[in-house]
Amino acid sequence: MSWDTGMPLLVLASSLLPGLVIFFLPEERIVTRTTLNLAGATLKLALVGVMIWGALYGHHYETRLPILPGLDLVLRADPLSILFVALSSILWLVTTIYAIGYLEGSPNRSRFFGFFSLCVTATVGVALAGNLITFLLFYELLTLVTYPLIVHRGTEVARRAGRTYLIYTIAGGTLLLLGTVWLYTLAGSLDFTARGFLSGLGGAHHTALVIIFVLLIGGLGVKAALIPLHGWLPQAMVAPAPVSALLHAVAVVKAGAFGIMRVVYDVYGIQFAATLGVTLPLAIVAAVTIIYGSMRALFQDDLKRRLAFSTVSQVAYIVLGIAIVGPVATIGGLVHLVHQGVMKITLFFCAGNLAETLGIHKVSEMNGVGRRMPWTMAAFTIGTFGMIGAPPLAGFISKWYLGVGALDGGQGWVVFILAGSSLLNAGYFLPILYAAWFKAPPDSWPAERSFGRRETAWALLAPPVVTALLTLAAGLLASAPFSPLQWARFITTLEYAL
Amino acid sequence: MPWLHWGVIAIVLPLAGAMSCFLWPRRAIPLGLVTALGIVTCVAGLGWQLVEQGAQRYAVGGWGAPLGIDLYADGLSLLMLMATAAVGLGVSIYSIGYFNREKARYFWPLWMFLWAALNALFLSADIFNLYVTLELLGLAAVALVALAGGAEALTGAMRYLLVSLLGSLFYLLGVALLYHSFGSVDIAILAARVESSPAVWAAVGLISAGLLLKTALFPLHFWLPSTHASAPAPVSALLSALVVKASFYILLRLWLEIFPPTSAVLGQLLALLGATAVLWGGLQALRQTRLKMLIAYSTVAQLGYLFLAFPLASITGWTGALYMLLSHAVAKTAIFMAAGNILYFGGHDRIADLDRVVQRLPLTVTAFALAGASIMGLPPSGGFIAKWLLLEAAIRSGQWWWGGILILGGLLSAAWVFKVVGYAFTRSRAPHESRAVPVGMEWSALAMSMVAILLGLFASWPLALMEIGLPFGGKGAE
Amino acid sequence: MNTTLSAILLLSVPGYPLLLAFPALRSRSPWPCHIALLPAVILLAVPAAFSVDLPWLLFGSGLAVGERSRWLLAMAVVLWGAAATLLRAPANQPESNHLTTFFLLTLAGSLGAILATDLVGFFTFSTLMGYGFYGLLVNGGEMAAQRAGRIYLALLILADLALFEALLIVAAVTDDLSFGAVHQAVAPSASLNLYLSMVLVGFALKAGIWPLHFWLLPAFRSARPAAALLLGGVPIATGLLGxxxxxxxxxxxSPGLGLALQWLGVGAxxxxxxxxxxQGQLKMLPAYAAIFATGLFITALGAGLADSAAGSRYGDLAHLFIVSLGFGLAVLTVGIGWLAARSPDAVAPAKRAGDPAPWFERxxxxxxxxxxxxxxxTLPRLRASWLATAGRLWQTRAWQSALDGGERSLQRWAFAITLLLLLGVAVAFIGALS
Known part of the structure; x- marks a missing residue:
């Protein structure tokens, strides 16, 4: 097996093997566990770096294992998957550091980190999947390995949240399976191809293809939390903060959005999907989700729930970018996949810091917290302004491309959706900032832990600061080579054969 | 002919093992294990042989059909043998820790005897030998069920015995009718001679009815849950994984070879019963409060899947059903083992009182969850491949409603699997005593569940083996 | 002066205050607000016009200083220097530390907006200026200041939205977003009117031009000296410059639009x-002066829009006007502050506290x-009720007894049923076959 065929497997193994080993580590082997975790995350990052470099120099990374006659398990590094893999491996490293700090001294850490690694493995598998059945495989695996993370605390509330999560995701997975099998019987192939592989099917199949599209998007929409399939997401907030961060930024929600991308671009082909007339309904669903999610976020007092509804709204941006047919909007959707991840993970890290250091879980408890934890709140501020879409942060770039793409594609109404959403985003984020920076702090915090002169532990503070800087860099340096924006442009040239 | 050794040895070896375990009860465990390993080697050898030379027929003692005893091995029987070998090895290792010395004395000879009957059944080439092996299988299984002791187990065993005898009786009547009409019991000869006539229809009806009773297809499943739940865990595993499948194997074999080209109605009827079984079994499983009863009802549901292939009548459909059989055998074994561990650990199997077994028996719960993933058909697992093939066949044949049943059944299985797993994370209200579970029991459960998962990743090998001798080639092809 | 040096100098004009805005980076410097102005002062002292292209920044951006912007820069430096001196009263308190941060953020935004050469750069810096100025208005202030801040913030967001729409319209037409290119690209475009109205509304909100001057009066009423001094030279001037x-x-x-603007200006x-x-309050005098001056500006702007020839001559004048407006308002504010310090009666107290919140807050x-x-x-009450209904349905007696009863009768009459069923199945099979 040459390097080029083994590479995707190595990338998977770099988190799978540490995860499996960690399961069997006794609880008190902290140093070994930490070393394994960090080594795996660093190795994965390095491998992804090599893969990006190689892809630029014309290497073709692909692994094929036959699973059924005529169907292979394909892992392939195309530009789109590299975008997602790079995002998840960078954020995994950061989140691992954070999780080590967050879970210090809590029980069942070996189990937690084991599943944590498996979760990333599944995500990377989703990213590298070269056909729909491989995608389905890792997608379902992701469902399974996330469940123990959600019920990690072992409380009754956690069990219920886990149940809700499963009801939604298993049902979604079933729809996806049905659509995939049906598609296979029609097309005889499931390999992702730039600009799709279905346009050759005759007009007689078009009704079936539309139904399949609905099935597939329905299945993926559950994880992407499109309305009305988003009910599990706010409930899943009972999970520990690193899990929420990973769930919202990289793993589950993103896997859904990424899947929609794959289906629209690499299965149907965007132009063919537009001829089938399925993109406009998708755009409308996304638009409704954007507005509805923001509205609901406005009403939440629980910080993490507010962030959760914000995710519902923000991930729909990605879907919107896909559903507006046109290269510019595609860039917007693709780049938001990365930007939303970086920004949202910052916010969740900060929320976790507040909960862990001061015992703050509600927005109404955040008065004056900026004085107590200036670094955390500075990172939070950058994250929120990014979400609102203020220049020069990452969110501005996404909104810019979505807006221009909408005008380009003749869908002017989208601009108003964007404006309304920005307004609502400001409406639910700025009061938090106001309370944190300008209101007087209370006499005592709900449950304060002291960390000496620092505001909180290093491992908790460094990750949000780093991701906040990434948010800033992704916006400021959008035109620099290797920025998410440039990579998204590159992918778009492939998908539209520009 | 070198292959003959493998096939015949696979039957003779467990018989010898049963004898020796009976004669030297103190050495039963090592003797049993050696035999188990020997059988696995035989099956592997047979498999290699078949891959090299294709399907094989062998006349024991050199007489051959129509008078003598013929053995026939093709992809279908090979796969059944392999499933039996895999499950058998796992159960053998598991039983080391499970049974105390007293029980082990009876368990090992009976189990070896059962294994011999199974192997003989899968290799038989005529319908009378099938009857004989079926009867032996039933008797051994009844004795194993009674092994648990106690009123419940004895009632279960008694009921099982009666059902088993009744089913065999019906089957025997059908065989007699066929023999009377065509003067042979050899499958190949019958296949050539059989033609539509009232006697054949009656025979088909009787045989099918008897086999359906033994396969516990809804509504003839009433005996299964209590029997399977009251038996000791390794025995439950054997019953669910192998014994009920043996009668399904006979039905499938006869359906493919002997039964006259039938109207679509018959296949639809079987599938309808299967679909009802899937839903009924799934719903009943969800309602159970005891773990082993739950698993037993899930077996009822899973057996229903197998019958969904009959109206599809395509190679994909048959392969799917057979793959379902294989992966269910492995996964259900793992699940019963895990349930046995939990029962052993806490002394009860009330689902609501599982009390954080996920911390205390992590390997067992992992095994349960992995095998559960296969049962509900999540990728990557054998169950997923089977479901995929069946779904594909259903959609291709335009009978998508059977696909809908598959999907619904998967959802019901997911519901019960996660109901159990969810309670494994939480603390129960009443804490209870616990005793340590032997390592071998935990690991063998995990190993079986790993096999269930690997069946999903390396499906192309078993699927290629199935094609040997084209068991579905003749009638199944569209 | 070589290019590298000029690039560093230009970048450090907004960049240095931004860096200093981090409390950790300025904890040892005695006069952080004044020091932050240093690069701008050096830039003023070098009499050449130079520019720097930053293709990696945002969508490709740039900074430049020329004849016109030099005036504005000079005005800004003087005003900010004065404000920094006013600010430097209580040191080493968390309050003042915060205030310094906001001061420096606003400073960076304001200077950057003056130097920006393209739409996105200007938009970015003016947004930074806006949010920073909000902090400056609100920090540690009274109820009235907070309310003024809230109004300012709300209008700022609306203004940014309008300007963002305008940006999108431009970006759909052209890829080059420098001012000159945009002017040429947007003039013949079909969405010119939409663009013009978005820009006008956006900057009218930002600069507080009548009739969109909602934030102006409360801000002047409640701002503290340093902020009040800057009101004219920073938010208003940046808005007009935009x-x-x-x-x-x-x-x-566009004679129609020009005429409308002229009327608006006269109205203002x-x-x-x-x-x-x-109103008759002395303290509010600068506010009304600002409204008057911006009205004047709008009138002139209308003239510029109405006739392209007038428009091209308008640019220089407008810059000078903005400079004098900034200076004038600052002098007025300082003068009135001085008066107020001498005779408190002359300046009536701010509006009484505790008045009910206005509608846009309620x-x-x-x-x-x-x-x-x-x-x-989700969908309030609905989903919960679905789940509850499903749960009830599942627990319903009828269901349960059907499932139980079915299973039990199968068990109880096992053998009778078996025989019957077997016969039934056999008959059914025979029937199916024949």
Missing amino acids: AVHWLPLGEIS MLHAIVAGRI WPGAVVRWGAQMGSD
Whole structure:
């Protein structure tokens, strides 16, 4: 097996093997566990770096294992998957550091980190999947390995949240399976191809293809939390903060959005999907989700729930970018996949810091917290302004491309959706900032832990600061080579054969 | 002919093992294990042989059909043998820790005897030998069920015995009718001679009815849950994984070879019963409060899947059903083992009182969850491949409603699997005593569940083996 | 002067204050606010016009200083220097530490906006300026200051939205977003009118031009000295500058729009005179002066838009006007502050505290409270009730007894049923076959 065929497997193994080993580590082997975790995350990052470099120099990374006659398990590094893999491996490293700090001294850490690694493995598998059945495989695996993370605390509330999560995701997975099998019987192939592989099917199949599209998007929409399939997401907030961060930024929600991308671009082909007339309904669903999610976020007092509804709204941006047919909007959707991840993970890290250091879980408890934890709140501020879409942060770039793409594609109404959403985003984020920076702090915090002169532990503070800087860099340096924006442009040239 | 050794040895070896375990009860465990390993080697050898030379027929003692005893091995029987070998090895290792010395004395000879009957059944080439092996299988299984002791187990065993005898009786009547009409019991000869006539229809009806009773297809499943739940865990595993499948194997074999080209109605009827079984079994499983009863009802549901292939009548459909059989055998074994561990650990199997077994028996719960993933058909697992093939066949044949049943059944299985797993994370209200579970029991459960998962990743090998001798080639092809 | 040096100098004009805005980076410097102005002063001292292209920044951006912007820069440096001196009263308190941060952020935004050469750069810096100025207004202030801040913030967000729409319209037409290119690209475009109206509304909100001057009066009433001094030279001047930069002056002749703007400007001036007369508070004088001056500006702008020839001549004048407006308002504010310090009676107290919250604050609050009451379920109450219904259905006696009864009768009459069923199945099979 040459390097080029083994590479995707190595990338998977770099988190799978540490995860499996960690399961069997006794609880008190902290140093070994930490070393394994960090080594795996660093190795994965390095491998992804090599893969990006190689892809630029014309290497073709692909692994094929036959699973059924005529169907292979394909892992392939195309530009789109590299975008997602790079995002998840960078954020995994950061989140691992954070999780080590967050879970210090809590029980069942070996189990937690084991599943944590498996979760990333599944995500990377989703990213590298070269056909729909491989995608389905890792997608379902992701469902399974996330469940123990959600019920990690072992409380009754956690069990219920886990149940809700499963009801939604298993049902979604079933729809996806049905659509995939049906598609296979029609097309005889499931390999992702730039600009799709279905346009050759005759007009007689078009009704079936539309139904399949609905099935597939329905299945993926559950994880992407499109309305009305988003009910599990706010409930899943009972999970520990690193899990929420990973769930919202990289793993589950993103896997859904990424899947929609794959289906629209690499299965149907965007132009063919537009001829089938399925993109406009998708755009409308996304638009409704954007507005509805923001509205609901406005009403939440629980910080993490507010962030959760914000995710519902923000991930729909990605879907919107896909559903507006046109290269510019595609860039917007693709780049938001990365930007939303970086920004949202910052916010969740900060929320976790507040909960862990001061015992703050509600927005109404955040008065004056900026004085107590200036670094955390500075990172939070950058994250929120990014979400609102203020220049020069990452969110501005996404909104810019979505807006221009909408005008380009003749869908002017989208601009108003964007404006309304920005307004609502400001409406639910700025009061938090106001309370944190300008209101007087209370006499005592709900449950304060002291960390000496620092505001909180290093491992908790460094990750949000780093991701906040990434948010800033992704916006400021959008035109620099290797920025998410440039990579998204590159992918778009492939998908539209520009 | 070198292959003959493998096939015949696979039957003779467990018989010898049963004898020796009976004669030297103190050495039963090592003797049993050696035999188990020997059988696995035989099956592997047979498999290699078949891959090299294709399907094989062998006349024991050199007489051959129509008078003598013929053995026939093709992809279908090979796969059944392999499933039996895999499950058998796992159960053998598991039983080391499970049974105390007293029980082990009876368990090992009976189990070896059962294994011999199974192997003989899968290799038989005529319908009378099938009857004989079926009867032996039933008797051994009844004795194993009674092994648990106690009123419940004895009632279960008694009921099982009666059902088993009744089913065999019906089957025997059908065989007699066929023999009377065509003067042979050899499958190949019958296949050539059989033609539509009232006697054949009656025979088909009787045989099918008897086999359906033994396969516990809804509504003839009433005996299964209590029997399977009251038996000791390794025995439950054997019953669910192998014994009920043996009668399904006979039905499938006869359906493919002997039964006259039938109207679509018959296949639809079987599938309808299967679909009802899937839903009924799934719903009943969800309602159970005891773990082993739950698993037993899930077996009822899973057996229903197998019958969904009959109206599809395509190679994909048959392969799917057979793959379902294989992966269910492995996964259900793992699940019963895990349930046995939990029962052993806490002394009860009330689902609501599982009390954080996920911390205390992590390997067992992992095994349960992995095998559960296969049962509900999540990728990557054998169950997923089977479901995929069946779904594909259903959609291709335009009978998508059977696909809908598959999907619904998967959802019901997911519901019960996660109901159990969810309670494994939480603390129960009443804490209870616990005793340590032997390592071998935990690991063998995990190993079986790993096999269930690997069946999903390396499906192309078993699927290629199935094609040997084209068991579905003749009638199944569209 | 070589390019590298000039690039560093230009970048450090907004960049240095930004760096200093981090408390950790300025903890040892004694005069952080003054030091932050240093690069700008050096830039003023070097009499050459130079520019730097930053293709990696945002969508490709740049900074430049030329004849016109030099004036503005000079005005900004003087005003910011003065404000920094006013600010430097209580040191080493968390309050003042915060204030310094906001001061430096606003400073960076304001200087950057003056040097920006393209739409996105200007937009970015003016947004930074806006949010920073909000902090400056609100930090540690009274109720009235907070309310003024909230109004300013709300209008700022609306203004940014309008300008963002304008940006999108431009970006759909051209890829080059420098001012000159945009003027040429947008002038013949079909969406010119939409663009013009978005830009005008956006900057009118930002600069507080009548009739969109909602934030101006409360801000002047409640701002503390340092902020009040800057009101004219920073938010208002940046807003006006934006209008000059963004509007394609000299490229279009739109008499209708021009006339409308001129009338608006006249209206603004009349309003300033009449309302200022009625109000009669000395402290509010700079506010009405600002409304009057911006009215004047708008009138001129209308003339510029109405005729392309007038428009091209308008640019220089507009810059000078903005400079003098900034200086003038600052002098006025300082003068009145000085008067107030001498005779407190001359300046009436700010509006009494405790007046009811205005509608635009009550309504959003009410909506949020209503939403919070609706519970956190999706489609309030609906999903919960579905689950409950499903649960009840599952627990329903009839269901349970059907499932139980079915199973039990199968068990109880096992053998009778078996025989019957077997016969039935056999018959059915025979029937099916024949």
